[in-house]
Amino acid sequence: MNTTLDAQLWAAAPLILMAVGIVIVMLVIAGTRNHRAIAQLTTLGFVLTCIVSLMPERATEVTPLLLIDDYARWVMALIAAAGAVTTALIYGYLADHDGYREEMYLLLLLAAFGAMVLAASCHAASLLLGLETLSIALFGMIAYPLRYARPLEAAIKYLILSAAATATLLLGFAFIYAMTGRLQFGPLGAAVAALSGADRAIAHAGLALIWVGFAFKLSLAPFHLWTADVYEGAPAPVAGFLAAVSKGAVAVALLRWLDAAALAQTPALAHMLSVLAVASIAIGNLGALQQNNVKRLLAYSSIAHFGYLLVPFLVGGSVAREAVLFYVAAYTVMTLGSFGAVAALSGSQARDDADHLYDYRGLFWRRPLVTSVFVPMLLAQAGVPLTVGFLAKFYVLAAAVEQHAWMLALAVIVGSAVGLYYYLRLAIVQFLPKPGGMQREARLSEAAVATSVALVSLVVALIGAGIWPQPLAAAVSRALAGSG
Amino acid sequence: MDMTTAASAWLLPLLIAIPFVGGVAAWYAERLSLTWPRWIGLLSMAAICALALWIWAHADVPGVVPAHGTPSWLIEFRAEWIPRWGISLHLGLDGLSLLMILLTGVLGVLSVACSWREIQQYVGFFHLNLLWNLAGVIGVFLALDLFLFFVFWEAMLVPMYFLIALWGHSSQGGRSRVYAATKFFIFTQAAGLLMLVAILALVWLHHQNTGQWSFDYDQLLYTPLTQVQEYLLMLAFFIGFAVKLPVFPLHPWLPDAHSQAPTAGSVDLAGVLLKTGAYGLLRFVLPLFPNASQDFAPAAMLLAIAGIVYGAKLALVQTDIKRLVAYTSVSHMGFVLLGIYAGNTLALQGAVVLMLAHGLATGALFILCGELYERLHTRELARMGGLAQRAPHYATALMFFALASLGLPGLGNFIGEFLVLAGSFPVAPWITAAAASGLVLAAVYALYLVQRALHGPPADAHAIEDLTARETAMMAALMLALLALGLFPQPVLDLVRAPLEQIGQWYAFGVPVR
Numbered sequence: 001m002n003t004t005l006d007a008q009l010w011a012a013a014p015l016i017l018m019a020v021g022i023v024i025v026m027l028v029i030a031g032t033r034n035h036r037a038i039a040q041l042t043t044l045g046f047v048l049t050c051i052v053s054l055m056p057e058r059a060t061e062v063t064p065l066l067l068i069d070d071y072a073r074w075v076m077a078l079i080a081a082a083g084a085v086t087t088a089l090i091y092g093y094l095a096d097h098d099g100y101r102e103e104m105y106l107l108l109l110l111a112a113f114g115a116m117v118l119a120a121s122c123h124a125a126s127l128l129l130g131l132e133t134l135s136i137a138l139f140g141m142i143a144y145p146l147r148y149a150r151p152l153e154a155a156i157k158y159l160i161l162s163a164a165a166t167a168t169l170l171l172g173f174a175f176i177y178a179m180t181g182r183l184q185f186g187p188l189g190a191a192v193a194a195l196s197g198a199d200r201a202i203a204h205a206g207l208a209l210i211w212v213g214f215a216f217k218l219s220l221a222p223f224h225l226w227t228a229d230v231y232e233g234a235p236a237p238v239a240g241f242l243a244a245v246s247k248g249a250v251a252v253a254l255l256r257w258l259d260a261a262a263l264a265q266t267p268a269l270a271h272m273l274s275v276l277a278v279a280s281i282a283i284g285n286l287g288a289l290q291q292n293n294v295k296r297l298l299a300y301s302s303i304a305h306f307g308y309l310l311v312p313f314l315v316g317g318s319v320a321r322e323a324v325l326f327y328v329a330a331y332t333v334m335t336l337g338s339f340g341a342v343a344a345l346s347g348s349q350a351r352d353d354a355d356h357l358y359d360y361r362g363l364f365w366r367r368p369l370v371t372s373v374f375v376p377m378l379l380a381q382a383g384v385p386l387t388v389g390f391l392a393k394f395y396v397l398a399a400a401v402e403q404h405a406w407m408l409a410l411a412v413i414v415g416s417a418v419g420l421y422y423y424l425r426l427a428i429v430q431f432l433p434k435p436g437g438m439q440r441e442a443r444l445s446e447a448a449v450a451t452s453v454a455l456v457s458l459v460v461a462l463i464g465a466g467i468w469p470q471p472l473a474a475a476v477s478r479a480l481a482g483s484g
Numbered sequence: 485m486d487m488t489t490a491a492s493a494w495l496l497p498l499l500i501a502i503p504f505v506g507g508v509a510a511w512y513a514e515r516l517s518l519t520w521p522r523w524i525g526l527l528s529m530a531a532i533c534a535l536a537l538w539i540w541a542h543a544d545v546p547g548v549v550p551a552h553g554t555p556s557w558l559i560e561f562r563a564e565w566i567p568r569w570g571i572s573l574h575l576g577l578d579g580l581s582l583l584m585i586l587l588t589g590v591l592g593v594l595s596v597a598c599s600w601r602e603i604q605q606y607v608g609f610f611h612l613n614l615l616w617n618l619a620g621v622i623g624v625f626l627a628l629d630l631f632l633f634f635v636f637w638e639a640m641l642v643p644m645y646f647l648i649a650l651w652g653h654s655s656q657g658g659r660s661r662v663y664a665a666t667k668f669f670i671f672t673q674a675a676g677l678l679m680l681v682a683i684l685a686l687v688w689l690h691h692q693n694t695g696q697w698s699f700d701y702d703q704l705l706y707t708p709l710t711q712v713q714e715y716l717l718m719l720a721f722f723i724g725f726a727v728k729l730p731v732f733p734l735h736p737w738l739p740d741a742h743s744q745a746p747t748a749g750s751v752d753l754a755g756v757l758l759k760t761g762a763y764g765l766l767r768f769v770l771p772l773f774p775n776a777s778q779d780f781a782p783a784a785m786l787l788a789i790a791g792i793v794y795g796a797k798l799a800l801v802q803t804d805i806k807r808l809v810a811y812t813s814v815s816h817m818g819f820v821l822l823g824i825y826a827g828n829t830l831a832l833q834g835a836v837v838l839m840l841a842h843g844l845a846t847g848a849l850f851i852l853c854g855e856l857y858e859r860l861h862t863r864e865l866a867r868m869g870g871l872a873q874r875a876p877h878y879a880t881a882l883m884f885f886a887l888a889s890l891g892l893p894g895l896g897n898f899i900g901e902f903l904v905l906a907g908s909f910p911v912a913p914w915i916t917a918a919a920a921s922g923l924v925l926a927a928v929y930a931l932y933l934v935q936r937a938l939h940g941p942p943a944d945a946h947a948i949e950d951l952t953a954r955e956t957a958m959m960a961a962l963m964l965a966l967l968a969l970g971l972f973p974q975p976v977l978d979l980v981r982a983p984l985e986q987i988g989q990w991y992a993f994g995v996p997v998r
Contacts, residue, residue: 383677384642385635394680401684409681417674424666428649473568 011060011068014053014076015120018113021045025109029102036446039091042105043084046112050080064184065126066117074325074479075119075252082245082332083112085454089237089336089343092451097145097348104144111137111241115249124173124183127253128166131217134246135162142234142242145348154233161216161226169213175206185257204266210257211273217250218306221279228287231299236346236353239295240339243302244332251309255324258313273314274408280307281415288422295355297422298338301381304419305331308396308412315403318480323395325476330392330465334380337458341374344451360426362434366441371430373455380462382423383416387466391473496561496575499535499585500623503528503592507615514608521611522600528615529592532622536586545579546982555702555771555986557628558582565632569687570697574629579979583836584625584763587843590965591755592618595748597958598851602747602858603651610651614748617643624760630683631699633768637760638676644749644757645669652744653857664737664744671727671737679724682717686772689713705771705995718773718780725769728761729817731784732791739798742810743863747854750806754813754850755843762820762839766984770827770991777825777991784825785908785915791818793918796925800932804863805856808933809849812889815922816842816897822919823904827991831907832984833977838900840976841969845888845897848962852882855955856937859948865933870942875950879938881959888966890930891923896969 009016025041028034053076059069066072086108094101114133121127135158143155177183179199180191192203212223219227231239284304291297309327312320345367346353354360364371380389393416400409465472506528513520543558557576565573577585595614603610620640627633645665652661683699690707691697698704709717727734742750770777777784795814802808816838823835855878856871857863872879888895891902901923908916951959969976 379642382673385638390635390638394684397677397681398684398688401681401688413674413677413681416677417670420670420673421666424645424669425662428646428662428665431646431650468565470566470568473566477568 007058007060008062011057012062012066014049014073014080015066015068015113015116017049017052018045018080018109018116021049022106022109022113025106029106033100033102035091035094035101038102038105039087039450042087042109045109046080046084046087049116050077050084053077053080061122062120065123065129066120067122068120070479070481071252071256071325072116072120074475075249075328076116078329078332079112079115079119079245079249082241082248082336083108085336085340085458086237086241086245088450088454089240089340092447092454093235093237093343093346094348095445095447099146104141107137107140107144108241111141112245115245118249118253121253122185122256124177124185127257128170128173130253131166131169131250134249135166138238138242138246141238142230144238145235148351150233150352151235152233154230157226157233158230165213165216165223168209168216172206172209172211172213175202175209179203179206204269207266208269208272211269214250214254215276218247218254218310219303220276220306220310221283221303222276224280224283224303227303228291228296228299231302232293232295232355235348236295236339236343236355239298240336240343243298243339244335247302247306248328248332251306251324251328254313255321270314273310277307277310277314277408278411280304280310281411282307285415285418285422289418291422292357293355294342294357294360294426295339295353297426298335298342301419301422302335304415305381307415308393311396311405311408311412312399314408315399315405317399317403319395319402320399321480322473322476323392323399325479326395326472327392329472329476330380330388333458333461333465334377334389337373337377337455337462338381340451340455340458341370341377344370344448344455357426357429360430361432363430366434366439368440369452369455373459375427375430376459376462378423378427380466382420385466387462388469388472389462389466391466391469492559493561495535495539496559496577496626497573499532499626500575500619502531502535503615503619503622507612507619510611510615511608514606518604518607521608522596525596525611525615526593529589529596529618532589532592532618533586536582536589539577540582540586540979543582545979555705556982560628565629568697569631569699571631571699572629573632574700574702575626575632576628576701577626578983579981580763580766580836580983581625583840583976583980584759585622587759587840588618588621588625588756591751591843591847594847594851594958594962595751597954598751598854599746599748600954602854606650610647610748613643613646613650614752616640617647617752618756621756621760625763628701629699630687630701630704630768634676634680634683637679637764638673640757640760641669641672641676644753647749647752648741648745651746652749653746654744661744664740668737668741671734675724675727675734678720682720682724685713686717701768706997709773711775714773714776715779718769718776721769721773722765722780722784725761725764726787728764729758729821730761730791730814731787731821732794732814732818735791735795735814738814739807739810742813742850743804743806747851747857750810750850750854751847754810755847758813758817759839759843762817762824762835765821765824766832766835766987770824770987771995774991774994778827781825781827782912782915785822785912788818788821788825789915789918789922791815791821792922793818793925796922796929799929800925803865805865805868805933805937806850806853806863808865808929809846809853812926812929813842813846815926816846816889818922819901819904819919822908822915823900826904826908826911827988828907828911829981829985829988831904831911832988833980834900834903834905834907836900836980836984837896837969837973837976838904841888841896841900841966844962844965844969845885845895848881848885848959849889851955851958852878852885855951865936867943868937869940870938871948872938874942874948877951877956878948881951881963882938883934884959884963885966886930886934890926894967894970896966896973899970899973 053073114130117130139159145151216223284300288297288300312323380387383393510521510524559577561575563573565571620636623636649662649665654660795811799811820835823831891898
């Protein structure tokens with residue numbers, strides 16, 4: 001694909017826009033600190049990027065590193081939308097923050113930029129660049145409330161484990177490079193298939209190492225140990241962004257990489273990954289059952305969700321690819337909404353977020369809006385119809401049925417049934433009376449309005465796509481039509 | 485009236501929309517007054533009854549099965565929904581669904597009426613949940629697209645969960661209402677997901693055959709299946725519906741859910757929700773998998789007998805009046821299951837009549853239990869007694885519905901049970917004979933209930949308020965309905981004859997190839 005510089009620049013417009021936005025935000029912060037202006041600027045940047053990403057454009061290879069096709073563009077739009085929502089949530093969360101507030105937005109933009117590069121990457125180098133930009137920005141975001149121990153602890157845990165995961169990933173790519181001499185994804189599958197004997201074994205070891213690296217990032221069991229601690233320590237809106245965008249972008253990049261390095265060639269690896277999927281579903285759901293801390297509960301539930309998401313990766317087929325994208329979109333909405341509800345009740349000035357089950361007692365009568373967002377989000381995660389969460393599960397099961405993966409389908413069903421218990425527990429507790437706490441707590445402020453707008457738009461997306469999923473389904477199949 | 489015109493097709497979405505919109509209106513009306521939500525609920529469900537009766541009066545019900553053997557509907561509605569998967573908003577109404585919707589409407593009115601005094605907390609939200617649940621149930625009775633059906637099937641669970649968990653009773657020292665609600669939800673949802681996999685597999689097989697994605701009942705009916713495929717799919721569907729019915733041994737959620745649920749929740753559960761299971765078997769399992777169902781029939785009938793005897797036996801040892809009534813439901817639903825798998829028109833008609841009669845009689849018994857609880861604040865049979873003297877009108881009503889429940893001739897339940905047994909006898913004489921023993925047990929538990937609650941020395945000397953005007957009106961309406969069903973069942977039998985005969989033929993000979 002030899003395209004003119006002109007066409008390449010147009011194709012890379014979303015990324016360029018983000019980069020320019022980051023520089024502008026940095027310069028403005030250097031000049032004058034104004035929380036509201038920075039937040040508005042950030043939102044504007046995300047909205048513009050989202051619009052530009054949705055404009056139709058031919059698939060273009062921008063340098064050998066990035067492939068900007070419908071698929072990348074669609075994911076970029078999703079990331080930008082998630083970024084805009086996160087900005088609003090952070091604005092509410094940091095309203096009473098004691099310290100500098102503006103750098104958070106810079107870090108958020110950087111993280112989103114990294115995620116977008118990840119989505120467009122078709123080369124090991126760009127994959128790692130995107131991943132590291134994303135992760136390093138996230139360390140800063142997690143540790144943002146500097147005065148408290150828990151965020152710091154979480155950030156250090158994430159830093160070390162994430163670095164270990166990246167190192168594993170790098171080693172895997174190095175093995176493959178050593179055997180095939182290739183870093184681009186395109187011809188990778190054929191090159192590995194052409195190997196034989198010891199070379200082939202080393203390449204397969206490389207594939208396995210890459211999977212381990214991805215499993216860390218996606219917090220699949222048994223590489224999930226960091227998840228609960230990090231989510232618990234991170235500020236709620238950051239935890240939401242980490243869970244939704246960071247993991248979602250990795251899953252999307254993985255799907256692109258998987259096209260090249262087809263699993264079908266390595267049955268042993270596929271078998272091992274099935275075990276991983278089932279283990280994630282089991283550990284995620286069983287772990288969540290025992291939690292009284294809402295953020296830890298959501299962390300375990302996200303482990304289970306990525307267990308479900310691994311199922312279409314494993315079974316393959318055209319429905320499966322759609323299932324992955326659909327699930328990522330649905331999961332982004334559900335996760336941002338759930339953590340957004342936690343964020344709406346919390347603030348960075350307090351030592352801990354509102355993350356104890358008891359904090360949620362009687363919430364429906366105290367903060368009806370938060371409950372009317374949170375409960376649908378939880379029901380969606382449980383897979384109740386008329387929410388996009390049900391359709392996501394529907395896609396996963398459809399993919400499993402298409403490829404006759406009955407055991408995996410059964411694991412999804414059993415996992416969902418167990419999952420109901422803790423989602424419902426968290427949902428119903430918000431309606432139960434709290435002694436002395438049944439008065440409406442109304443705080444009308446600009447920050448509260450920003451949070452409410454974010455939450456309401458999420459719940460509208462959740463129910464809207466649940467009742468009328470055709471636009472989303474069509475967009476997903478269009479995004480995949482071009483690639484592969 | 486020509487029922488195929490486009491205008492009347494919109495009646496079907498309207499039937500679902502009325503309770504749905506009514507629920508939202510009731511929620512908002514709470515701000516005006518606590519009485520408004522109740523009236524809105526009452527009027528919405530009365531409108532459902534009125535619409536159903538209007539359709540019954542104006543539709544020309546076919547007396548015989550159409551010769552071509554394809555499914556035929558009195559009213560049909562179709563609109564595109566998710567073309568990516570060939571999913572459409574396909575609704576259809578025949579005599580069977582019409583009767584079920586009428587039952588839903590009647591019990592809906594009663595559910596609202598019986599909570600008039602019981603529910604004093606979060607009144608608007610209560611009616612929202614109640615009406616949305618009923619909207620989901622009506623959707624289940626109308627949906628002809630398997631995806632849409634599944635959506636309604638699951639959607640009706642969430643409001644029911646809230647009804648039990650928020651307005652239920654926690655028995656002293658026993659399980660909490662949240663426990664019961666969660667148990668109910670997990671049982672039905674897990675079985676439901678199993679059914680979803682079966683639906684997907686069926687759709688996928690259809691896709692293999694025709695290259696088209698479709699969830700449409702009319703299309704999937706003709707999917708050729710191998711013997712193994714058909715049997716496995718049938719089993720998954722059967723489990724999905726059997727949990728709801730409930731079939732022994734998938735019933736453990738039922739006594740818990742009933743004993744903790746508020747009165748309206750129990751009426752709704754016993755009267756309507758259990759019927760969705762039977763409806764699913766009739767509408768989907770028998771027609772979609774006729775051969776496998778034939779093979780499975782002996783096992784299903786044995787399960788039916790187990791349910792009849794087990795439910796009745798357990799009803800006999802209960803000390804909690806609501807649990808007692810709940811176990812009788814297990815027993816009665818055994819008869820319905822027996823009728824369905826006997827599969828001839830007579831037995832199927834019996835099953836449908838029994839579903840209606842059981843809905844009315846058990847609904848009434850649950851309302852009476854609720855009224856008793858409002859007065860005595862207990863459901864323990866040991867702390868009752870002597871009600872016949874203390875509240876004679878109440879005692880009369882309880883006696884009447886207990887007799888209906890045991891199958892006294894002249895009341896609806898007798899017609900249903902008699903037709904089921906008469907229809908099953910030529911198919912499976914020994915099983916039918918064993919099932920008939922359930923009638924004896926029914927007499928024992930009904931009389932046990934009457935004796936413990938109404939006779940003997942009173943537990944304490946407090947005066948008890950007898951039935952109020954509202955309660956008397958509810959009871960009188962139900963008595964009249966049961967008497968009508970018992971003395972003059974012919975209109976009901978005529979209404980469901982054609983659809984049931986068709987289902988019976990498909991079950992016996994397979995669905996004819998188009």
